[in-house]
Amino acid sequence: MVGCGNMGASLLARWVDVPGMTYAAVDPVATFPDSRVKTFKSAADVQGGPYDLLVIAVKPQMIADVIPDYLKYVRPDAPALSIAAGVACERLETVVGSRPIIRVMPNLPASIGKGVSGVYFNDKTPDDAKTLARQMMQAAGSVVEVDKEDDLDKVTAIAGSGPGYVFEIARTYVEAAKELGFEESQARKLVLDTIAGTIELAASSSDDLADMRNAVTSKAGTTEAGLKALNGNGDLSRLLLEATQAAYKRAVELR
Ligand SMILES: NC(=O)c1ccc[n+]([C@@H]2O[C@H](COP(=O)([O-])OP(=O)(O)OC[C@H]3O[C@@H](n4cnc5c(N)ncnc54)[C@H](OP(=O)(O)O)[C@@H]3O)[C@@H](O)[C@H]2O)c1
Known part of the structure; x- marks a missing residue:
């Protein structure tokens, strides 16, 4: 090596x-x-x-x-x-x-x-x-x-750069938890354990991710209210599309 x-x-x-x-x-x-x-x-x-x-x-x-x-x-x-x-x-x-x-x-x-x-x-x-x-x-x-x-550059855009996206999502999620009044260590634990547990659950199943989301979203409940704000008008979908396209474009430029 x-x-x-x-x-x-x-x-x-x-x-x-x-x-x-x-x-x-x-x-x-x-x-x-x-x-x-x-x-x-x-x-x-x-x-x-x-x-x-x-x-x-x-x-x-x-x-x-x-x-x-x-x-x-x-x-x-x-x-x-x-x-x-x-x-x-x-x-x-x-x-x-x-x-x-x-x-x-x-x-x-x-x-x-x-x-x-x-x-x-x-x-x-x-x-x-x-x-x-x-x-x-x-x-x-x-x-x-x-x-x-060429597909390796696409892998870079999704997985190579992925930890950066996930760190940033987790960081902003922790900030949001602090806004609700949690102190840093509690906010960090709540957020990281929620992400880790949910991802482990998703990875252990072959169910469609939308079905898994729907199963935890009851009509007029708290998750539905949160999801409406998160991606009700497609903001999150658009952001992730833009992020991965930008990373792929940059990987191609760096070739
Ligand atoms: N870091 C990531 O997340 C990541 C992800 C995917 C791919 N990669 C790829 O992994 C490669 C290494 O990245 P890295 O982040 O590990 O960089 P890094 O920490 O700088 O490691 C490269 C190492 O090579 C050493 N080196 C320099 N000249 C050498 C020589 N003549 N003989 C032997 N070793 C020498 C460097 O020593 P000095 O510091 O003393 O120069 C340094 O310790 C890159 O090509 C990068 O594209 C990295």
Whole structure:
């Protein structure tokens, strides 16, 4: 793994539990407190190999400068698994050469094994590499495979940026609870436990979300009054549509 910063270290913390895998991670500053991971400070320090998988977890703009120094440590046909946002296979191939390329778009809850990742395989990826990548990303949460590389930018707009939307929704919900008179810690508990419990319930069921909402909304009751204000004239629907479209547009611009 080249680059073991925020996202690299979060994934590695889950990947160490994938059976049969050991790792070498390179990062100028980060260390990784697990005996199954050998850590090195720079390309010049790396020992062992040739390695069977190259994980690219540096910032997108560093890839072309940094990654070539590591190619001598990996097998010529070793797959490259990149978590770099917006760096297409075509660009990655100019750096890592012709080999299997797996692009992954994880999101932040991967750090607690509850992420959701978009995964795209280039056409050179053999089945065993696909199986390994699926196992690794499932260790960090759930996986959505996409057949078109462009769809990874859509995954970014929905799931990659999603934790930001959810934090903001939760924050404003907590503010609203405080307006009703709750102190911060009570407001936070009421809101976060309501969101977490409701989402867990929804995830454990295959019922339609509108049906689940209707089941908790009695005629002329409190939930109906709240929902009328929240989305009675489509404001919330419009906002979420605009937010995800804006994020997708930006992901395409950053390609
Ligand atoms: N964070 C997220 O939520 C998220 C989500 C999806 C995808 N991603 C992708 O994940 C990648 C990493 O993002 P991040 O947020 O984890 O960034 P980050 O915390 O900055 O991690 C990148 C790490 O790479 C290190 N590095 C720099 N040069 C290196 C070299 N020559 N050899 C080895 N390591 C080197 C950096 O060290 P220095 O700090 O010392 O330069 C840093 O610790 C990006 O491509 C990003 O697009 C991130």
